[in-house]
Amino acid sequence: MTRHHREPGRYLDTLAYRCTPDLVGDDVVYLRNLGAETRTLWENFDRACQKRYGNDSAQAPYSIATTVLSVLTGGYVYFEPSGPQPFLASRERIDDKLLCRVFTLTYGLAQGTAIHEIDLRQPPQLAQKIADTPESEVYLAEHIRPQAGTQPVAPNWVFRTIAWGLAQKLAGPWTVREGLTIPLRPDVTGGLIALDDPWENDQGGRYALSRTALTLQTVPNIATPVLMVTSRVTRISDSLIYSRTVLAVQPGDDHPILEVGLHGGGGARTISRYALEALGRLKMDYSILQAIATRSQAEQRMRAEAIAEAGRDRKPTLKFPRERPDQIWPVLPKSRPFPIGVGSGMHHLRVLNQHILGRLEDRAEPLVARATAMALPHRPTDPEKVSKAEMDRRKVEREATGSKKALRGRGSAFPEPASIAAAVKAAGFTKLRLVCLWYRDETRLRMIAALAKTYGLETEGLDPHDGQEIDLFGGTITAVFHLAADFLAHGSPNGRTKALRPAAAGLDPSGGVLIGAWCETHIPTIDDLPGLKPAELEDADAKPQSKTILASKDIASQYLLGKNTNGIIEPKDPDHPAEMALLDLYRSLGIIDDRIAKALRPETRHAEYGADRIAHVGFHIRQQNKRKGEKSSPRTVVTATALIPQTAPGDVWQLLGWSSTVASWQPYRPAQNQFHETEYPQETGGKKSYRQRWDDVGTVIEQALQDLVEELDGRPYIVTVDEDSARRIWDGLQNSKQGSRPDTRKSKYWLPGYSLQDDERPDAVIRVNIADNRVPPPIAYTRVLSSRDAVTEGETTNALYEIETDFSTPVWVLCNVPRNYDGGNSGRLGAKYTRWDAKRSVISDNREERRKSEMPEPWYSMTATEIFPIALNDRVFHEALAVATAQLCHQTLYWSGRARYPVALHAAIQMDEGHPQYRRTAQSLDEEEDGSALPVEE
Incomplete structure (x- = not known):
């Protein structure tokens, strides 16, 4: 239960605690503030390494020094040679002479000098300078004392080192349940590992570890730093x-x-x-x-x-x-098939919280977050509303018949066909034709079944011939199927356009027809293309090749996976992948159905500032890192959308799109198609500094907003961005800058649109954040009743919570319960016990005794989206914007559940992720990251 509850209400319990001087106690680190001269010497070292290795992105191999120093000092060392405050910190003292020798060897080895030829009596200037920098014993508590009305201003080395001592305090026996105590060991990152009690698969021989990460972060308008605690499964190779x-x-x-x-x-x-x-x-x-x-x-x-x-x-x-x-x-390097699943589960997090509160006692002060009243829009897939009497009747019937049918049914994931047809007409088209391109009959049947379910058709006898157009809804929405094996086959791009000719009639937009292509695909393997090397498969993938061709014809496309590593996909009922692919095709077509208007109906207390009357703009910024062999600078990709409200009740909302490749606002479908048919933009204007590159991105976005103002014709708007990518462009988004003046910035622009005239600026900027280690991780909720001593506790919540800040404007957290956890057949693994008590498989002739192992399954936990509105004028109502953002996360365009991002920002992200150059094999969210800076070795 959360401590420090003041008033009756519902409060969120999180693994986030104020990091106060009392919490840190007398922890010390040994610090060398290296200064500007050392930074310059290191930058020269960097350039020398880049010249030697012929790679302008190579870094001087400082991991040589940190690895050596970690071994010599017992582990706790952090070295940051660049940045505004270069430093070397350790938990134990480091002898000056030894330090000089370590960096002398590092310098010589990086220059290619043989180890026995390095003269330790002639250290380079860099090594001598580092060793000559005085080492001081620093009490960490002195650097985190809160100052009223300001964000924490602790130096960077405090955030990097403070977890060392906290991990030591939390290490030791952890009582997971009665009769089960797990030893926790600290690691050099400032985390905890249950190394003595690994999880093991049913058959034995494969292992995974429970790891807990402790990170120090800031939260907007909280005067103390905040300790965020996260847990993950680290699988062992x-x-x-x-x-x-x-x-x-x-x-x-x-x-x-x-x-x-x-x-x-x-x-x-x-x-x-x-x-x-x-x-x-x-x-x-x-x-x-x-x-x-x-x-x-x-x-x-x-x-x-x-x-x-x-x-x-x-x-x-x-x-x-x-x-x-x-x-x-x-550590297993990738998220590949493994007999132990990812995720610790909710109960694991709750007993971890009990351990932290028990060890740190009153020194651990959790953040306080109280629920905000919010009416969530009713989605088509939400459980039907049934009276208690009807529920009781169904329960009796189910028990009598032995049926396992849910007591409350769910509707279709799709909007009403009339709503789709209205959006097609509002966009200026006579009808919508869905062209289904396939090469496996199994996938064709899945497409037919999904269309039949969407439009209420009988599947019996629904078997269209190749090229036959079938009516789905009143002549306004139709579908046609084409066998397109050659067009969709993996391999060379040569002849692919020609292979599309048999489907030319269906793809003809004459007569004002809106065309959407629904295509089959699978990830290519060596079996598909014998003779190719694994590294060549990505370029032979038919999906990006065919997508580019369709985009050049102004045809939006969406792909359905027909085969995976286990063979041809045999979907469950309902076929969620097919249904979601079809929904996402509507998004690519720019169709905004009536679900959005229903989602944003303003509440009475927000009537003066109705979110249904303003345009919602989302900017997505991503840096595409270089592939092996590429020598150009990393490409910066920017996409954006504007969700524009209806001009009168009953009208259709509009969705505009924009990209840094085709920098003009237009309807979402052609904006995305033009973006997809062109390559990602290259950096222009010669070699630029880090700051110049991001300032250039800011300039492009400012111009985009200037152009959008003309499109909106005086309508107010807000801009939503993701903090992780956007804070490099706008200093005004950073927590440390809240309450500061715009003239204190290092970036060229303070906030998106801030450089525009007052009447052209956005009403507000909504900063969202979904990073698990920077958003308070939710674990449960506590309801405080009218009597202070009366409380009830709940395990999961999907409500919006306002964090109690120390000053200025509040910040909100939207809690999300994953569909996989909360679904009818999920079993809610991890809700009542940890993986140490996971049930093993049981093989039996008796069906009732059979049991599937729980160890290979993913164990889900709640996630959270931080929502922080930053007003740019006085008429903004912060709570109304937080609620509207939460509603647009709750009601998505492409999915039957929630999204981590609101509609406008998510549609911009999908524009990028659908680009042919976006890597299909992109790293998954649960892939292990080692984060180490590796030197280039010969």
């Missing part, structure tokens, strides 16, 4: 040579678990030989790193033998021993 990170138990007592980045690739990853050489030259104990290197060498020999035995034309069979790790725990 049976091989080291394919991992990017390894966890290692250091020799000696009271040392944290070491986390080390590995180097190399292609089945040859190992510990940095530079670090090994440096430690060997220093004659220090580096047995833990040597053990990692020895294991890597053994695995590489096994791999080489397997390849030699298989021969050139056969794939080698390579199996590594699956014994429980002891000292070395390689």
Whole structure:
């Protein structure tokens, strides 16, 4: 239960605690503030490394020094050589002479000097400067004392090091339940690992660890920093040579678990030989790193033998021993099939909260967040409203018949066909034709079934011939099917346009017909294209090739996966992937049905500032990192949408689109199509600094808003952006700048639209954030009744909560219960117990006794979206904007559940994610990240 409840109401319980001097206590770090001269010397070192390696994005390999120093000091070291405040911090003192030698070796090895040729008596200026910088003992509590009315102003090294001591305080026995106590060990990142009690799959031999991360963050208008606690499942690989990170138990007592980045690739990853050489030259104990290197060498020999035995034309069979790790725990590098699922589950988080409150006692002060009254729009898929009497009748009937049918049914995920037809007519078209392109009959039947369900048609006898147009709704919406195996086949782009000719009649927009293409696809494999290398498969993928062709014809497209790694997909009922693909096709067509108008009906207390009367604009900003072999600068992609309200009741909302490739506002469908038929924009104007690149993006967006003002013709608007990508452009979005003046900024622009004239600026900027480690993680809620001593507790909530701030405007958190957790057949894994008590599979001839293992399943937890309205004029009602943002997350265009982003921003994100150059194999959300800065090694 949340502490410090004041008034009756519903309060959110989170793993977020004020980080006060009392919480930190007498924790110290040893700090060297390196200063501007050291930063300049390091920048020169960076340039020398870039010249040597022929790579203008290469960095000086400071991980050599941090790895060596971590081994020498027991683990806790953080080195930040660049930025406005370069520093070196550690939890133990570092001898000046030893430090000078470490950086002398780092410098020499990076320059290509052999280890035995580096003269430790002649240190470079950089190494000497770092060693000469005085080391001071710093009490962390002194740097987080709150100042009334201001955001925390602690230096960066405080945020990087404060978790070290907090993790030590929380380490030790953790009582998960009666009879089960799990030891928690600290790690060098400032987190906790349950290394002594790994989770194991039913068959044995595969392992995963519970890891808890402690991060110090700021929350808008909270005077103290906030400790955010998150939990994840770290799955352990049976091989080291394919991992990017390894966890290692250091020799000696009271040392944290070491986390080390590995180097190399292609089945040859190992510990940095530079670090090994440096430690060997220093004659220090580096047995833990040597053990990692020895294991890597053994695995590489096994791999080489397997390849030699298989021969050139056969794939080698390579199996590594699956014994429980002891000292070395390689982290699984990707989210690949694994017999232990992701996610810790809700109960895990709640007992973790109890452990934190029990260990830290009154020093741990949770944030207070109180529920905001909000009427959520009723969605077509929400459970039907049934009286108690009818519920009782259905329950009796179900028990009598043995039926498992839900007591409350759900409607279709789709809007009313009349609403879709009205949007088509409002866009100036005579009708909508859905052209279904397929190459497997199973996928064709799925498309037919989804269309029949959407438009209330009988599937019996519904079997259109190739090219036959069938009526779906009153002659305004039709569909036509074409076998398009050649057009959709993976391979060379040559001849693909010609292969589309048999479907030309269906794709003809003559007579004012709006065309949407629904296409089959699957991710290409070596089996599809024998002879190609795995790295070449992405370029042979038919999906981006065919999407580009359709976009050039101004045809919106959406793809349905017909096959996966398990073979041809046999969907469950309902076929959610097909239904959601069809809904997303409507989004690509720019169709805004009546669900949006219903979602934004203003509440009485917000009537003076109705969110249904303003335009909702979303800007999505993303940097596309370079692929291997690319030498250009990273590409910055910007897409935007404007959701414009109806001019009169009953009218249709409009959706405009914009991109930095085609910088003009137009209806969403042609805006997206033109964006998809062009390549991502390249950086122009020569080589630019980090600040100049992001200022240029700000300039482009300011012009886009200037152009939008003319389109809106005086209608007020708000702009929504994601904090993670946008704060690099606008200083006014950053927590540290709240309450500051615009003239204190480093960026060229303060906020989106701020440079425009007063009457052209947006009413407000809505900053949203979904990062799990920066938004208070929800775990439960507590309802305080009229009597202060009377409380009730709940496990999940989907309400909107206002965080009690110390000053200025509030910030809200929208809680989300994942559909997979809350669904009728989900089982709500992790709701009542942790993975240590996961039920194992039971195989039995008796159907009632059979049980599926819970260990391989994902265990879901609540998520949260932070909503922070920043007003740009006096007429803004902050709560109305927070509620409207939450409503537009609750009612999406493309999905039957909630989205983490509101409609306008999500539609802009989908524009980018549908681009042919967007990587289809993009990293998934639950993929492990090691975050290490690896040196380039020869």
